[in-house]
Amino acid sequence: MDDFAADPSHPRYQSLLKRHQLEKAAEKGMLAGSALIAHGRGEAYDYLLGEQTIPSAMLATEFALNQLINAKKCVISLNGNTTALAGIELMKIASAIDCPVEVNIFYRTPERMKVLLEHLESINEKFGLNVKILGANPDSLIPGLEGPRAKCCKDGIFSSEVILVPLEDGDRCEALVAMGKTVIVVDLNPLSRSSRMASITIVDEISRVARNMLSLIENDDQLNDGENYENAKTIQKSILYITKSLSEKYDLQI
C-alpha cells in the first residue's frame, strides 16, 4: 500500500489501514466533507463488534450474495467511502456475478463523480476486468426523493430488482425499498434508519463483507437460500452481540 508504513502485526493494523485509505481518497477528492465523520461512527460500532464478522452478519452476507446471484437484474451501488475501502473487491464481485456498478453519491458534484468514475475505470484496467460502470449520465429519478439525491441510471439502480447499496443514506434506502426492490445494506450501526429499512442488513464492515463475498464466490460455497431468513433477527442478534460484549468488558454487578 504505497506510503502506508504501519506494522501488519500492530493490533490495530486493519483499522489504521482503513483510515489511511480514506485519507488518500479524501486527498484525491473522492469524499464528501462528512465522509470521515461517518467513518468514525462506523469505527465505534466496529469496535463494539470486536472488529470481526459475527455469525449473524455472515448469514446475512450469504443470503445477500444468493439474492444477487439469482436476481434477473442486479447492481452494486458505490459511493466515496465504499470505493475507498472496498472498491477493488466490489468490482471483482461485480465481474464474477456479471452485473454493473453504479456510482451514486449523496452529495453529487461533477468533480467527485469524475474522480470516482476514473478510479473505478483504473480498477477495470489494473485487474483486467470489464465491469460496466454506470453513474456518469443519470437518466432516471428515484420516486420520493428530491434534487440530486434522486438521480440514478435506468440501466442500473432504476431497473434492478436486487441492489447492494453499502453505507447508504436512510432516505434513499427507504425510497428504494418503496420501489419494491430487494435492498441489501451494509451498515455497522444496527440501529440506523438504513439498517432498519433494508431488506437485508449486513451489520459488518464493508471491506470484510466484500472479502467474505469474494471468498464465497471463489470457493463456490453452497449459499444460504434464505428460506428462513428474517432480517429483524439479523439486526437483533447484532444488538445482542454488542450488549453482551459491552457487559463482558466491564463487570456490571455494582
Added chain:
Amino acid sequence: MDDFAADPSHPRYQSLLKRHQLEKAAEKGMLAGSALIAHGRGEAYDYLLGEQTIPSAMLATEFALNQLINAKKCVISLNGNTTALAGIELMKIASAIDCPVEVNIFYRTPERMKVLLEHLESINEKFGLNVKILGANPDSLIPGLEGPRAKCCKDGIFSSEVILVPLEDGDRCEALVAMGKTVIVVDLNPLSRSSRMASITIVDEISRVARNMLSLIENDDQLNDGENYENAKTIQKSILYITKSLSEKYDLQI
C-alpha cells in the same frame, strides 16, 4: 453561527451544529487529519447515550469541577477538537476558576499551534477575558513519552496537580496519571484507554460538559465533594446505560 443555516427545531440540530463547527475548524487548519474520524466515533457513542448528560456523568462533572476549584494549581488542556467544540466555554471556565489553558496537541505542527493559539487569543479579546494561554513555548517533557507528544509547559501541565484534558490520547493520559496528577478526562467512549486510565472520567460530550460546569459555577452550586466517589462506578454506570438503551431500542427476546 455565521453561515450555519439548520433549523434549531431539527431533532439533530446540536449534532449538525457540532459537525459544522468542526468543518469550519478544519478549514482554518485547527484540526489534524484524524480529528473528524475521532469526532465520528464520539457521535456514535453519544447516540447510544441519547445525546444527553446521564446522571453518573453529571456526578463526575461536579466532582471534577470541585477538584479543579480546590487544587493548589490546575490547568485546562486544549486540543483542536476541544477548541472547536467548546473553546469559548472552557476559556470562560478558566477565567472563572482563575487557571491557565494550555494548547497541547498530539500531532504538533507549528502551523496548527499558531492557529489554535490565535483562536484562543481572539476569545480572550471578544469576551473580555484575561486567561493565560500556554503552549507556544513548551519547556518541559512528560516523563515516559517520546517525541513532540511529550512536550508541555512547566507553568501549566507539568506543575499542575489537577488537569482537565478532554478528548485525550490514552498514552498521554496514562503518563500524566503516572506523574501523580489528578487527571480529568472527557470521553464519550467509556471503554477507551483514556477513560479507564483517568482519575475522573466524564462520559459525556465536551460542549455539554463545559456548559454544565459553567452553569454550576454561575449558580454557585454546592458541588459533590467526592467523598464516596469511585471512578470505576462512573464508567460502569455509563456502560450499563448504553446496554439498557440498546436493549430497549430493540426487543431482544427472540
